[in-house]
Amino acid sequence: MTDFLPITKIPRTGLPAHALVVGDPDRASAVAELLDGAALIGQNREYRTFAGTWRGVPVVVSSHGVGGAGAVCQFAELAEAGVHTFVRFGTAGALRADIADGDLVVAEAAVRDDGVTQQLIHPEFPAYATPEAVLALAGAAAAHGLRAHRGVVWTRAAFSPMVLRLPVADYVAARVIAIEMELSTLLVFAALRGLRAGGVLVIDGNAAVDNDNPTGYNPHRQVVTDAVAAGSRAALDALVELT
Numbered sequence: 001m002t003d004f005l006p007i008t009k010i011p012r013t014g015l016p017a018h019a020l021v022v023g024d025p026d027r028a029s030a031v032a033e034l035l036d037g038a039a040l041i042g043q044n045r046e047y048r049t050f051a052g053t054w055r056g057v058p059v060v061v062s063s064h065g066v067g068g069a070g071a072v073c074q075f076a077e078l079a080e081a082g083v084h085t086f087v088r089f090g091t092a093g094a095l096r097a098d099i100a101d102g103d104l105v106v107a108e109a110a111v112r113d114d115g116v117t118q119q120l121i122h123p124e125f126p127a128y129a130t131p132e133a134v135l136a137l138a139g140a141a142a143a144h145g146l147r148a149h150r151g152v153v154w155t156r157a158a159f160s161p162m163v164l165r166l167p168v169a170d171y172v173a174a175r176v177i178a179i180e181m182e183l184s185t186l187l188v189f190a191a192l193r194g195l196r197a198g199g200v201l202v203i204d205g206n207a208a209v210d211n212d213n214p215t216g217y218n219p220h221r222q223v224v225t226d227a228v229a230a231g232s233r234a235a236l237d238a239l240v241e242l243t
């Protein structure tokens, strides 16, 4: 039997119990640079994984790519290798006019429009964040002086609308505050396995506006880069608060 897990190529056992998971492999590398003693422990496909310490606590930082179907492969292998607490540090589009680019959103729960978890458990099952993770993330954002909003996030499998439009108006009316692509899969996966999970997202545009102008999406702006840099430290602080 190989010593490595097949999809992420991380070691089969012995990983730190706390993991920051991100969509972008380059974001994983950037966060790893903040850690002490970071080492690359796995690289395959979109999955890039490091282990190191933050404030003396061993942590994993790992990328899961875009979309819940690929991400859940990473969540499962990290859990198999020893992770029991997950924080997703991602990006999202705002669904409220007062949530600005560069703000953070701390998810309390997520709408399961992910196209994946319906194959894991009945659709009535909730996607909820571990309450301690919500409080730790909100507290860390405040401690870092970052503007953060708490609420429900919409996880949607298809990034771009086609013949079917995004039902933005319904979720705005339901007070959902942001849209992204993987969080509900993480929350349901963790709940089904008895693990802890939460998520904090950097806002990189307004999805309610961009629904009529999908080409308006541009996360490659300084306001987003700066917020990702600041938010990654807050997310790591929250993660180690959960030890």
Ligand SMILES: O=P(O)(O)O[C@H]1O[C@H](CO)[C@@H](O)[C@H]1O
Pocket: 022, 023, 024, 065, 066, 067, 089, 090, 091, 092, 159, 180, 181, 182
């Ligand atoms: O920045 P990440 O973590 O990848 O998150 C968001 O960005 C990607 C879309 O560009 C999707 O993965 C979405 O969830």
Ligand SMILES: O=c1cc[nH]c(=O)[nH]1
Pocket: 091, 092, 093, 094, 159, 179, 180, 181, 204, 205, 206, 207, 217
């Ligand atoms: O899924 C996503 C991620 C970031 N921004 C968006 O508008 N949508």
